[in-house]
Amino acid sequence: MAKKLKELNISYARTGAYWEDLFMGKTEWTKFFAAFYGKDDSDKMEDYFQNAWKQRYIEKS
Numbered sequence: 325m326a327k328k329l330k331e332l333n334i335s336y337a338r339t340g341a342y343w344e345d346l347f348m349g350k351t352e353w354t355k356f357f358a359a360f361y362g363k364d365d366s367d368k369m370e371d372y373f374q375n376a377w378k379q380r381y382i383e384k385s
Contacts, residue, residue, distance in 0.1 A: 351376045 329336045337360055341353040351373055358369045 347380055348377055 326336065326338075339353065339356070341350060341356075344350045344353070354372060355366070355369050358366065363369070
């Protein structure tokens with residue numbers, strides 16, 4: 325697959341996001357994907373990450 329993507333000049337990245345054991349580890353990958361796909365709303369992604377963390381660890385305790 326990688327060879328064909330290179331032939332077609334298509335950017336790609338291999339990721340191990342699905343190997344993350346922790347919820348927040350998986351959630352943090354949203355930052356990577358936003359940057360990879362050229363999304364220019366890093367503040368929005370940081371807010372999403374912080375809200376997910378807060379809901380997961382603060383509001384449930």
